[in-house]
Amino acid sequence: MAAGVAAWRGFNVTTVRIAFVLLAVVTSGVAVALYVMAWLLVPAAGADASIGVKARSDARGIRLAVGLASLVILALLVASAVNDSWFIKWAWPQVLSVAGLVLIWRNAPAEEQATLRHLVEPLEAATGARTSHKRTAVRLTIAGLLLVGGVAWLFSVHGSIALLRPLGAIALVIAAIVLLLGPWWLRIARELVLERQARVRAEERADIAARVHDSVLQTLALIQRRADDPAKVIQLARLQERELRSWLFEGRAPNEIDADLTFAAGVRQIQQDVETRYGVPVEAVTVGDSELDDNLSALLAAAREATVNAAKWSGADVISLFAEVEPAEVSLVVRDRGQGFDPEAVPADRKGLAESIRGRMTRRGGTATVSTAPGEGTKVTLKMPGGTRPPQGGHPGGHGAGGHGGTGPPVRGGLGGPSPRGKT
Amino acid sequence: MSTPRVVLVDDHGLFRSGVRAELGRQVDVVGEADDVQPAIALIGELLPDVVLLDVHLPGGGGQAVIQAVKADHPQVRFLALSASDAPEDVIAVIRAGARGYVTKTISTAELADAVRRVAAGDAVFSHRLAGFVLDAFAATPSPDDLKPSFDPELEQLTGREREVLRLIAQGYTYKEIARELYISVKTVESHVSSVLRKLQLSTRHQLTRWAAERRLN
Numbered sequence: 261m262a263a264g265v266a267a268w269r270g271f272n273v274t275t276v277r278i279a280f281v282l283l284a285v286v287t288s289g290v291a292v293a294l295y296v297m298a299w300l301l302v303p304a305a306g307a308d309a310s311i312g313v314k315a316r317s318d319a320r321g322i323r324l325a326v327g328l329a330s331l332v333i334l335a336l337l338v339a340s341a342v343n344d345s346w347f348i349k350w351a352w353p354q355v356l357s358v359a360g361l362v363l364i365w366r367n368a369p370a371e372e373q374a375t376l377r378h379l380v381e382p383l384e385a386a387t388g389a390r391t392s393h394k395r396t397a398v399r400l401t402i403a404g405l406l407l408v409g410g411v412a413w414l415f416s417v418h419g420s421i422a423l424l425r426p427l428g429a430i431a432l433v434i435a436a437i438v439l440l441l442g443p444w445w446l447r448i449a450r451e452l453v454l455e456r457q458a459r460v461r462a463e464e465r466a467d468i469a470a471r472v473h474d475s476v477l478q479t480l481a482l483i484q485r486r487a488d489d490p491a492k493v494i495q496l497a498r499l500q501e502r503e504l505r506s507w508l509f510e511g512r513a514p515n516e517i518d519a520d521l522t523f524a525a526g527v528r529q530i531q532q533d534v535e536t537r538y539g540v541p542v543e544a545v546t547v548g549d550s551e552l553d554d555n556l557s558a559l560l561a562a563a564r565e566a567t568v569n570a571a572k573w574s575g576a577d578v579i580s581l582f583a584e585v586e587p588a589e590v591s592l593v594v595r596d597r598g599q600g601f602d603p604e605a606v607p608a609d610r611k612g613l614a615e616s617i618r619g620r621m622t623r624r625g626g627t628a629t630v631s632t633a634p635g636e637g638t639k640v641t642l643k644m645p646g647g648t649r650p651p652q653g654g655h656p657g658g659h660g661a662g663g664h665g666g667t668g669p670p671v672r673g674g675l676g677g678p679s680p681r682g683k684t
Numbered sequence: 685m686s687t688p689r690v691v692l693v694d695d696h697g698l699f700r701s702g703v704r705a706e707l708g709r710q711v712d713v714v715g716e717a718d719d720v721q722p723a724i725a726l727i728g729e730l731l732p733d734v735v736l737l738d739v740h741l742p743g744g745g746g747q748a749v750i751q752a753v754k755a756d757h758p759q760v761r762f763l764a765l766s767a768s769d770a771p772e773d774v775i776a777v778i779r780a781g782a783r784g785y786v787t788k789t790i791s792t793a794e795l796a797d798a799v800r801r802v803a804a805g806d807a808v809f810s811h812r813l814a815g816f817v818l819d820a821f822a823a824t825p826s827p828d829d830l831k832p833s834f835d836p837e838l839e840q841l842t843g844r845e846r847e848v849l850r851l852i853a854q855g856y857t858y859k860e861i862a863r864e865l866y867i868s869v870k871t872v873e874s875h876v877s878s879v880l881r882k883l884q885l886s887t888r889h890q891l892t893r894w895a896a897e898r899r900l901n
Contacts, residue, residue, distance in 0.1 A: 545815035545853040548822055580811070580855035584818065595854050 357436070475503055495539040502532065523590070524549040526560040527583045530567055534579070538571035541578045548585030558624045559592060559644045565616040566594040566640040574598025574638060590644045597637040603630060617642070688803035691715045691730060693723040693749060694738040694765070699788070703736065703795070710796035719743045724752045727760060733803040737782065739766035739773045747780035754781050763802045774813060775820070779884050784808030806873045807880035814852035817841075817883060838882050848875045 479500040486492045521529075524546040531544040550556060563581070570579045576598030583592045606613065613630065617640065621628040626644035690711045692700050695718045704713045715730050717723035720743035727735055727749070735753075737746045750762050762782040766773060767789075774785050783802045786795065787810055798808040809817070821841045841849070844865075851861045858876075862869045 543811060543855055545811050547815055547818040547853070578855070580853075582811075582815075582850065582854040584850065586822075593850075593854050597855075 471507070475500060475507075491539060494541075495535070498541060499536060502535075521552055522549050523552055523556050523560070523585060524583070526552060526556075527563070527581060527592070530560065530564045531581060533564075534567050534571050538568070540571040540576070542567065542571075542581055543578060544581040544583070546583040546585075550585045550590065555624045555626070555644050555646075556590060558620050559590060559626065559642055562617045562620045562628065562642055563592045563594060565620075566642070569613070570594060570596040570598065570638060570640075573601070576637065588646060592642045593639065594642075595637065595639045600632040600634050600636045600638050602634055603632060687712045688733040688799055689714045689730070690799060691717065691723075691727055691732040691735045693717045693735060693741070693746070695719060695741055696738075699738075706792040707796055707799070710792075711799050720748045720752075723749045727753050728756065731757060731760060733761065734799050735760060735762045736765050736799065737762050737777070739764055739777050745773065745776060746782075747777045750777065750780040750782060761802050761805070763798060763808060774816060775883075778813070778880070781884065783880065784810075785813045786810045787812060801873075805877075807876045809849070809852050809876060809879070811853045811855050814849040817879060818846065818849050818853065821882075838886050841879060841882065845875050845879050848872055849879060852876075 479496050483493050483496055486496070527544050527546050531542040534540065534542050552560075563583075567579060567581060570576065574596040576596035578596070580595045581592070582595070584590070617630075618628045621642055621644065624644060626642065628643075629641045630638065631641075632638040688711050690707070690713050692703055692713060692715070694700050694703075694716075697718065700716050700718075704716070707713060711734075714732055715726050717726045718741075720741050723735075723737075723741075735749070737749060739746045741749070746762075746764055746766075753760055753762075762777075764774070764777040764782040764785040765788055766777075766785070767787070778785060783805075784798060784807050786798050786808060790798070790810070801808050818841075847865060848861055851864060856864065858869050858872045861867075861872045865872075
């Protein structure tokens with residue numbers, strides 16, 4: 261409205277607004293009613309009919325306006341019982357303002373209407389227009405009682421309402437300003453929120469795009485260039501599959517540091533490292549889980565050695581890794597269907613099996629048994645007794661992890677961080 | 685035994701044609717469907733020996749197909765096939781009545797073998813499913829964990845069943861397990877079927893809770 265006047269007379273909008281507010285204060289509310297009337301009758305910029313014209317065809321709105329106006333009259337009558345000059349001074353501008361505001365609300369643009377509706381919902385409940393809002397009604401009743409009580413208390417203290425008069429005028433002007441400018445403020449706030457949401461979405465999208473580029477697209481490019489080497493292609497596909505799987509299903513970014521590495525996570529790490537380094541698929545299944553301690557770290561180190569041996573020497577096309585955490589014992593089996601070997605024929609200077617596996621286990625009270633024969637594959641069974649603790653904040657059962665594709669790699673770097681492999 | 689008649693249910697056309705091409709000579713692929721409703725109609729019409737069923741379908745999980753078909757055609761057997769390996773999916777589809785579960789990365793020979801096994805009425809556990817089951821049945825359930833109607837025999841695995849599952853989890857074939865444990869292949873099969881029955885009928889709260897917990901990790 262103020263903008264309309266400003267455009268018409270060539271004044272600054274803000275100046276006009278300030279003038280309106282001053283006018284409203286000086287004429288103790290009469291100007292508010294005039295403002296509202298003008299709003300009703302003057303078509304908004306770009307609109308073909310004024311709100312007033314639209315309002316005439318709005319039966320429910322008019323009913324509501326009349327209802328609210330009568331409520332105001334009632335309130336004013338009560339007030340006049342206290343001091344009759346109030347009624348005369350305030351009644352008609354107030355009634356007109358309220359009725360006008362309701363009509364404006366009814367016929368405002370949908371967006372503004374939603375905001376206004378939100379604002380006046382309690383009022384509607386009070387007039388009984390929405391009986392379903394029982395709670396609001398109860399709250400309003402209590403608030404009304406409190407108000408009446410408060411006013412009564414003020415009377416009893418001061419004996420006169422002389423003090424209240426200026427207060428009332430200020431409150432009314434503030435209310436008028438809030439009603440008129442509120443929707444605009446709210447819209448600004450809402451737009452800010454929407455903008456922030458859009459920005460967050462855009463960032464997420466960029467993050468996903470970066471991740472897909474660093475991993476999937478890079479791998480696809482590599483696969484195209486290595487199309488003549490099936491083994492390499494399979495290895496790349498497996499690596500990528502596991503990385504993607506751990507990101508999608510476990511929310512773990514590739515190469516993010518696993519702060520509290522558990523036993524099962526250690527097994528997955530072996531799986532990943534061996535697959536990456538030797539290009540042999542490792543199928544890992546773990547049952548249960550435990551916090552890592554020195555014994556279990558030794559067990560993992562021995563298991564890693566056994567898995568690496570299998571990848572290097574067995575010639576098998578897949579290695580199985582099976583770990584089970586039981587209260588009394590942790591066992592780990594590394595098995596391949598490869599060529600096997602004759603344990604007696606292993607040269608004495610080959611330290612792998614004797615030292616790295618058997619020695620590690622026995623020093624900690626565990627056992628390592630190897631069953632193999634030429635052509636029969638190899639099975640290394642490692643057992644470490646006692647004292648397992650379920651992982652902190654985890655579940656009691658542990659992971660059913662690994663397998664074709666396997667589960668997550670242990671992690672370094674952050675979400676959206678650079679890929680471990682160089683860009684092509 | 686004659687070649688099993690198979691219906692493929694998977695929403696990825698590429699995957700279906702891949703499996704059809706690979707299995708073509710070893711089983712008789714009589715039909716394909718890409719969602720729950722078409723699958724139910726097609727299976728009812730063709731009555732195949734085995735349905736290879738993807739756990740994830742757009743119009744509901746694979747278990748919706750099993751439940752709908754089981755009511756009218758209990759003789760149709762289901763083998764669940766999934767890329768997800770999410771434990772609660774696996775458990776749900778097994779408890780709905782699938783005779784087995786294998787991952788999509790399974791080799792062609794193994795898949796054909798699994799189809800024949802399911803057609804013959806046996807159960808098929810992938811190494812991962814074996815791991816899940818061992819995990820889920822790990823602890824002795826406390827009475828609080830069981831619904832009132834529980835049957836103690838159903839709630840625990842025998843030592844032998846546990847051994848068989850461990851070997852499956854290590855990638856052993858049934859034949860290798862039989863040799864390892866000095867029992868017949870038929871006995872291995874009966875142990876696995878018994879585990880399947882327990883998995884389907886157990887009243888353990890733990891089983892569902894366990895699967896749900898996995899998802900959170």
